[in-house]
Amino acid sequence: MSQETKKPRISERRRFFTDLAHHAGLGVMGVLLWAGYTEKAKSSPLTLRPPAALGENDFLKTCIKCGLCAEACVNRPQNVDRETGRPRPGTLKMAKAKDPVTIGTPFFNPRDVPCYMCEDIPCVPVCPTGALDPAKVTDPKSGELDFRMMRMGLAIVDPNSCIAFWGIQCDACYRACPLLDEAISLEYDRNPRTGKHAFLKPVVHADVCTGCGLCERACVTEKPAIFILPREIALGKAGAHYVKGWDKKDQQRVEERIGKDVTTHDKSSSESPEDYLNRGLEF
Amino acid sequence: MKWSNVKYLILRRIVQAALLFLYFAGNYWGWKVLQGDLSTSMLLDKVPLSDPFAVLQIFATGATLGVNVLIGAAIIALFYGIVGGRAFCSWVCPVNMVTDLAAWLRRKLWIDRIERKVWITRNARYYMIVIALIVSALTGLAAFEVISPITILNRGVIFGFGAGAGLLLAIFLFDLFVVKNGWCGHICPLGGVHSILGKYSLIRVTHTSENCTLCMKCKEVCPEVQVLGMIGKRSEDVAKAECTNCGRCVDVCDDDALGFHIRNYLSK
Numbered sequence: 180m181s182q183e184t185k186k187p188r189i190s191e192r193r194r195f196f197t198d199l200a201h202h203a204g205l206g207v208m209g210v211l212l213w214a215g216y217t218e219k220a221k222s223s224p225l226t227l228r229p230p231a232a233l234g235e236n237d238f239l240k241t242c243i244k245c246g247l248c249a250e251a252c253v254n255r256p257q258n259v260d261r262e263t264g265r266p267r268p269g270t271l272k273m274a275k276a277k278d279p280v281t282i283g284t285p286f287f288n289p290r291d292v293p294c295y296m297c298e299d300i301p302c303v304p305v306c307p308t309g310a311l312d313p314a315k316v317t318d319p320k321s322g323e324l325d326f327r328m329m330r331m332g333l334a335i336v337d338p339n340s341c342i343a344f345w346g347i348q349c350d351a352c353y354r355a356c357p358l359l360d361e362a363i364s365l366e367y368d369r370n371p372r373t374g375k376h377a378f379l380k381p382v383v384h385a386d387v388c389t390g391c392g393l394c395e396r397a398c399v400t401e402k403p404a405i406f407i408l409p410r411e412i413a414l415g416k417a418g419a420h421y422v423k424g425w426d427k428k429d430q431q432r433v434e435e436r437i438g439k440d441v442t443t444h445d446k447s448s449s450e451s452p453e454d455y456l457n458r459g460l461e462f
Numbered sequence: 463m464k465w466s467n468v469k470y471l472i473l474r475r476i477v478q479a480a481l482l483f484l485y486f487a488g489n490y491w492g493w494k495v496l497q498g499d500l501s502t503s504m505l506l507d508k509v510p511l512s513d514p515f516a517v518l519q520i521f522a523t524g525a526t527l528g529v530n531v532l533i534g535a536a537i538i539a540l541f542y543g544i545v546g547g548r549a550f551c552s553w554v555c556p557v558n559m560v561t562d563l564a565a566w567l568r569r570k571l572w573i574d575r576i577e578r579k580v581w582i583t584r585n586a587r588y589y590m591i592v593i594a595l596i597v598s599a600l601t602g603l604a605a606f607e608v609i610s611p612i613t614i615l616n617r618g619v620i621f622g623f624g625a626g627a628g629l630l631l632a633i634f635l636f637d638l639f640v641v642k643n644g645w646c647g648h649i650c651p652l653g654g655v656h657s658i659l660g661k662y663s664l665i666r667v668t669h670t671s672e673n674c675t676l677c678m679k680c681k682e683v684c685p686e687v688q689v690l691g692m693i694g695k696r697s698e699d700v701a702k703a704e705c706t707n708c709g710r711c712v713d714v715c716d717d718d719a720l721g722f723h724i725r726n727y728l729s730k
Contacts, residue, residue, distance in 0.1 A: 202589075209593045210600070213609075217601040220608045239603050240525035243516050244613060245502035246489070246621060254492030266492075273617055275624025282608055282626060283501075283617060307502050307510055307530035308520070 223279040226286050227390065227407060229271055230294065230329035231303045231315040235411075241310035244283030246273050248302040248311060255301045270294045271302060287331075289392020289407050296326045296357050296391050327358065332390030332407040333414065334363070334383045341404035343380055346370045352381050352405045355397030362388040381405065385414065467716075470709030477553050485620045500554070500616045501607065502531055510534030515591070515655040519604035522595040539659055547660035551646060551653050552685075552708030556615045560630055561646045564637035565685060573638065580640050584647060584688065584704070587654030594651050606651055643685045647704075661703040667711060668723035671697045680711035680720060699725055 189197070221239060229248050232238050252258075253269025260267050270287045274280035285302075287294060303311045303324070318325040334352075338344040356363045361384065368378040381394075383405075392407045420443065423429040442448070481496065488497035494507040502512045512534030520527060542550055552558055568574055590606075597605035607613060611633050614626040633645045646653055669692050676694045681687050689702040690711065712720045 206589065206593060209589070210596050213593060213605055214597045214600050217597055217603050217605050217608055221601075221603060236602060237525065240523040241520060241527065243501045243512070243520060243531060243604075244607055244617070245498040246617065247498045247502070247504065249621065250489045250492070250497055253489065273621045275622070276614075276626035276628075277624055281603065283613060305504075307498075307504075307512070307528055307534065309526070309528035 220281055222274075222281045222284065222286070224412060225409060226280045227289070227332050227392075227409060229285050229287070229302050229311055230300060230326075230331055230389075231311045231313060232331075233310055233312060235409075238310050239281060239284070241308050242284050243308050243310070244273070245307065246283075246285070247305040247307065248285050249273050251301040251305045255297060257295075257297065268292050287392070289395045290403065293392035293396045294329075294331060294389075295393070296329065296389060298324075298326055300324045300326055300329070327387075327389065329389040329391070330410060332392070333385055333410050334388050334390065334392075334394050334405050335408055335413055336381055336383060337404045337406075338380075339404075340400055340402070341381065342400060343378065346372060346376060346378055348379060349399060350379060350381070351397045351399050352394035355393045357391060357393060358387055358389070363394060385410075467713050470713050474553050474708060475559070478556060478559060481554060482556055482616070482619045485616065489620045499613060499620055501613055502534055509537065511538055513652070514539045514659065515594075515652050516604060516607055518655075519594060519598040519606060522598035523602050523604060524599070542656060542660045543663060545664055547663035547665055547707045548653070548656045548703070548705060549660070549665070549707045550656045551650075552706040555612055555646075555652075556619070557612050557630070557633065557650075558646065558708075560611075560615070560634050561637045561643065561685075564634050565643055567638055568642060569682070574642060582641055582644065582648045584686075586648050587651050587657070590649060590651035591654050610652070611645075612650075612652060646706075647685050653704075653706075657703040660707075664724050665707055666699040666701070666723055666725045667705060667707065667709070668699045668721055669693060669697055670719050670721075671695060673717045673719035675717050675719075677717070679714040679716075683710045683714050685710075693719075699723060 222235065224235070226235070228235070228238060229252075233241060249269055249271040252271040253266055258266050258269065268291075270292045271285045272278075272287060274282050274284050274286055276282055278286070280286045300316055303313050303316060306312075313324070315330075316324055316326065316328045318328070336352075341349075343349045350365060353359070353363050353365055363381050363383050366378075366380045366382045368380060370376040370378050390407045390410070395403045395406045398405050419432075422433050484493065484496035485499060485503070487493040488495065495505075497504045497507070500513060501516045502510065505511055510530040510533050512531045514535040517527065517531055517535040520531075542548070546553075594606040609629070611626075611629050615630055618624070618627055637644045637646075641648060669690075671692070671694055674694045678693070680693060681690055684690055685708070686702075686704040686706065689700050689705040691702075692698050692700075707722075709722065712722060
């Protein structure tokens with residue numbers, strides 16, 4: 180009897196259920212810890228990916244972290260330092276633990292090494308998983324790779340620190356751009372401060388800019404006044420209900436909608452405009 | 463020290479180092495012998511080789527995959543499944559060098575005899591596989607690939623080390639002070655996948671009990687001692703999946719009681 184109180188006998192049934200609970204508990208704990216870390220291990224939304232990368236979520240799912248793109252980038256034949264004859268550092272880097280990018284995935288930082296937009300785009304066809312999708316940079320008509328179709332990001336100008344906006348002559352970004360006068364053009368404006376000089380303001384055209392970052396690299400200010408952001412961050416979205424009445428093709432959308440319900444229903448549409456506009460500001 | 467006592471150990475180190483060197487050369491000099499890394503490589507610029515576990519995790523995230531990795535994963539799975547067994551772990555994986563060093567130091571420093579025992583089931587690796595796949599599906603990111611010390615060490619050699627190298631030190635200390643053969647022999651889910659893959663492979667270690675003098679040197683060095691249950695009792699092949707075919711037991715045996723053998727499925 181005394182022995183039994185020391186070590187009570189456990190029935191098979193109880194052992195089964197305790198074991199089950201034990202395993203389930205450890206499993207749930209493991210999933211929670213691991214999933215929590217994995218979620219935090221995802222890249223910063225400011226990460227710049229190689230050309231032809233899938234959208235960030237799909238890219239993270241698909242990339243197997245093999246580094247074939249980065250190897251193709253650094254070992255391309257034209258990537259040679261003219262002075263030493265040695266290869267220059269590659270554009271694409273494989274993220275390490277301290278980078279704000281999921282470990283082992285390729286990214287680039289144009290301030291260090293921009294993308295030189297190789298005509299044969301060596302980094303894309305080597306991708307074994309399809310995380311870099313050649314279709315995204317293939318001209319559907321000719322079936323050939325077209326570096327103009329790359330969309331790695333978008334150049335954004337900060338007019339506060341861009342010295343061209345101050346009236347100082349600088350066209351470093353304009354001249355560095357591989358799509359000269361297409362992705363960045365110079366807008367001439369009168370400088371009212373002097374009355375006799377011109378502003379030559381750089382303007383980026385989002386429909387042409389590939390986000391290669393040569394402009395960011397070339398910028399002369401202490402911290403670049405033109406820089407690349409991922410397009411999801413850099414671009415807004417007007418929404419389907421704005422129609423360009425002066426654009427025949429866009430105007431067509433209105434005709435397509437005739438007969439359908441075109442009224443917007445949201446929280447404020449249940450009230451009359453007089454009511455919600457006169458209610459005053461709420462903070 | 464006799465050559466026959468270190469033969470497989472030295473062969474393994476040569477293979478491991480040569481593979482790392484070829485990977486490094488693939489990036490640094492652009493050699494087209496072995497490019498990429500252990501998650502996916504291109505052999506001679508033609509043949510894709512992929513980690514079947516990484517591919518499985520990517521499937522769990524719901525992504526669709528290119529043909530090259532599928533062919534690569536099939537080649538690897540077939541090679542180890544039919545020929546090599548769990549040889550990836552002891553002949554290819556660079557972490558093996560780290561954990562073998564920890565195990566060697568453990569023996570030399572007598573840590574086994576003074577430490578408090580921490581117990582982890584050797585089946586933890588199989589639970590880790592399941593958890594890794596669940597987490598991959600939940601988060602949309604291949605879960606083991608963001609913490610794998612194997613690819614961190616492999617990429618470190620190829621592309622340069624970062625702070626992730628700290629994880630390798632942690633695993634070294636874990637194996638040295640916490641659990642004997644803790645990482646490779648208990649936890650690593652990739653080892654679990656290769657155990658499952660290689661269970662029916664042709665190359666096995668085989669035991670001849672008539673020659674055995676019960677010196678138990680083999681059990682001292684074996685990283686997966688549970689597979690050597692037949693020592694001194696029965697003459698048979700090591701059949702358990704977790705044997706890594708490292709050949710250390712064959713090396714240390716002075717009585718010709720252990721050797722490599724091609725499993726014969728026909729005579730049974």
